Amino acid sequence: xxxxxxxxxxxxxxxxxxxxxxxxxxxxxxxxxxxxxxxxxxxxxxxxxxxxxxxxxxxxxxxxxxxxxxxxxxxxxxxxxxxxxxxxxxxxxxxxxxxxxxxxxxxxxxxxxxxxxxxxxxxxxxxxxxxxxxxxxxxxxxxxxxxxxxxxxxxxxxxxxxxxxxxxxxxxxxxxxxxxxxxxxxxxxxxxxxxxxxxxxxxxxxxxxxxxxxxxxxxxxxxxxxxxxxxxxxxxxxxxxxxxxxxxxxxxxxxxxxxxxxxxxxxxxxxxxxxxxxxxxxxxxxxxxxxxxxxxxxxxxxxxxxxxxxxxxxxxxxxxxxxxxxxxxxxxxxxxxxxxxxxxxxxxxxxxxxxxxxxxxxxxxxxxxxxxxxxxxxxxxxxxxxxxxxxxxxxxxxxxxxxxxxxxxxxxx
Amino acid sequence: xxxxxxxxxxxxxxxxxxxxxxxxxxxxxxxxxxxxxxxxxxxxxxxxxxxxxxxxxxxxxxxxxxxxxxxxxxxxxxxxxxxxxxxxxxxxxxxxxxxxxxxxxxxxxxxxxxxxxxxxxxxxxxxxxxxxxxxxxxxxxxxxxxxxxxxxxxxxxxxxxxxxxx
Numbered sequence: 001x002x003x004x005x006x007x008x009x010x011x012x013x014x015x016x017x018x019x020x021x022x023x024x025x026x027x028x029x030x031x032x033x034x035x036x037x038x039x040x041x042x043x044x045x046x047x048x049x050x051x052x053x054x055x056x057x058x059x060x061x062x063x064x065x066x067x068x069x070x071x072x073x074x075x076x077x078x079x080x081x082x083x084x085x086x087x088x089x090x091x092x093x094x095x096x097x098x099x100x101x102x103x104x105x106x107x108x109x110x111x112x113x114x115x116x117x118x119x120x121x122x123x124x125x126x127x128x129x130x131x132x133x134x135x136x137x138x139x140x141x142x143x144x145x146x147x148x149x150x151x152x153x154x155x156x157x158x159x160x161x162x163x164x165x166x167x168x169x170x171x172x173x174x175x176x177x178x179x180x181x182x183x184x185x186x187x188x189x190x191x192x193x194x195x196x197x198x199x200x201x202x203x204x205x206x207x208x209x210x211x212x213x214x215x216x217x218x219x220x221x222x223x224x225x226x227x228x229x230x231x232x233x234x235x236x237x238x239x240x241x242x243x244x245x246x247x248x249x250x251x252x253x254x255x256x257x258x259x260x261x262x263x264x265x266x267x268x269x270x271x272x273x274x275x276x277x278x279x280x281x282x283x284x285x286x287x288x289x290x291x292x293x294x295x296x297x298x299x300x301x302x303x304x305x306x307x308x309x310x311x312x313x314x315x316x317x318x319x320x321x322x323x324x325x326x327x328x329x330x331x332x333x334x335x336x337x338x339x340x341x342x343x344x345x346x347x348x349x350x351x352x353x354x355x356x357x358x359x360x361x362x363x364x365x366x367x368x369x370x371x372x373x374x375x376x377x378x379x380x381x382x383x384x385x386x387x388x389x390x391x392x393x394x395x396x397x398x399x400x401x402x403x404x405x406x407x408x409x410x411x412x413x
Numbered sequence: 414x415x416x417x418x419x420x421x422x423x424x425x426x427x428x429x430x431x432x433x434x435x436x437x438x439x440x441x442x443x444x445x446x447x448x449x450x451x452x453x454x455x456x457x458x459x460x461x462x463x464x465x466x467x468x469x470x471x472x473x474x475x476x477x478x479x480x481x482x483x484x485x486x487x488x489x490x491x492x493x494x495x496x497x498x499x500x501x502x503x504x505x506x507x508x509x510x511x512x513x514x515x516x517x518x519x520x521x522x523x524x525x526x527x528x529x530x531x532x533x534x535x536x537x538x539x540x541x542x543x544x545x546x547x548x549x550x551x552x553x554x555x556x557x558x559x560x561x562x563x564x565x566x567x568x569x570x571x572x573x574x575x576x577x578x579x
Contacts, residue, residue: 005512005513005514007541008514008541008548010548011545011547011548011549012549012550012555014547015547015549060551060552061551061552061553061554064552064553066561068537068562069561069562072562104440105440231525233467233468233493234467234524234525234526235525235526236468236469236470236524236525236526247493249493254496328439330438330439330440331439331441331443331487332439332440332441333441333470333471333489333498333500335470342470344470344471344489346471346473346487346489348475353480370478371473371475371476371562373471373473375470375471375489379529380526380529383525383526383528383529384525387525412552413552
């Protein structure tokens, strides 16, 4: 199986030639895949001239686990644990969006009980806070501030504990199912969650004192890695990355899926308070502000869950779960706001061709999708990196990478 | 702009034959575009003040199966000013000869986001994008043989670089 058409190898040859040429004048520097500040197994090939980065060539795929191939051979329900492993810092968001997409295809999205949707949003927002805490904490470490990391992880541990209580697992939950939930919330969860909210509310103010307004931190991040809004849109950046560039674009508001239209929250954007709009500091600040907004959403969810949507003994979170997940043949793209940005799933569902015992070809219903494409927000956010890091210092590149806040599990899938 | 209006706009600009069909049965209607005109169509949809589809949400390469013998690309566009979405599809027949991959024009000149998505479609489905600036493999190793997301893909070799595949 040797490919003889040289057209398909041309780009590879050109790349090899570029690296070979660079070795004479400039220096080629490999950063990663084991470098701690590349947040996982990202490898960046830097063509440098002294301290100046002339070009960044990202190499990804070290964590590729064939999500799309798996999804083509497993049923919709069986794929949910795989979606958890994409953005493993915000697993609830991934499975929520996957399940909503499948429910839309089945046409049962209006039948989901309100209590289930509120529980879903509650756990998703808790998970979003956990994800942002990691982003903020590790960003501090990247540029030399160790204390915020410990503070963030201390608070994140509360969330991990609560979600473990809910689902039985610390990070990869498999809690949200198509048409329902794995279980109802455990008894006493709402009260525990309120305790956490009261404990956590003053913490962002502390974090702001410690890191956000820290002058060393501002010097390292303000006016660095400026991402103009038009470039951000052109490269498909979304989430805090796009909002950091000053655009109010949050799919929870725009598409208004699930119960988000009933909830009251703001969409924070970057304003260029200490530098230029769209710099690293703005992206960082958007995440800090989003934590406050998520806390607001959680409080509203708890209000509803403790009052009009109270738990009843006969409430069964699996009551609406279809026994067979067989949508009509169609294709459907569903997008939602994950912790890192627009997470989309594109499903193509078709009937399965099979031959019966007489040898006749027939079309049968199937629970397995024909093709699934996952559009990870980190994937697109990372693809803008070569564009915004041309001509920066190597130390600033670390600040830019950290501010993108990607998860390699989602980049590589 | 509604789906019908977008269709009329494209026909008025490029003529009848630019749209080779449409799919309106499902939840999201899709326009089937002539593969050779996709760059013009995307540029018009992005720059026209009535549509402003400035955001490429997703680009998917699809192998429609051995029986069907077609390969396609699906574009999901979104308009940030108008908050609308649009699906475009192009497809071509191909006989699965790996020396003659199905070839589509690259839209990296319109949307930067298409860069990595097209590289992924190239390595996974085995489709070539004319005019792509850097069409190397993205997720797979450079020396990977075959196209894993093709429907007829099988791991023929028992060994990959001396490592046994179970």
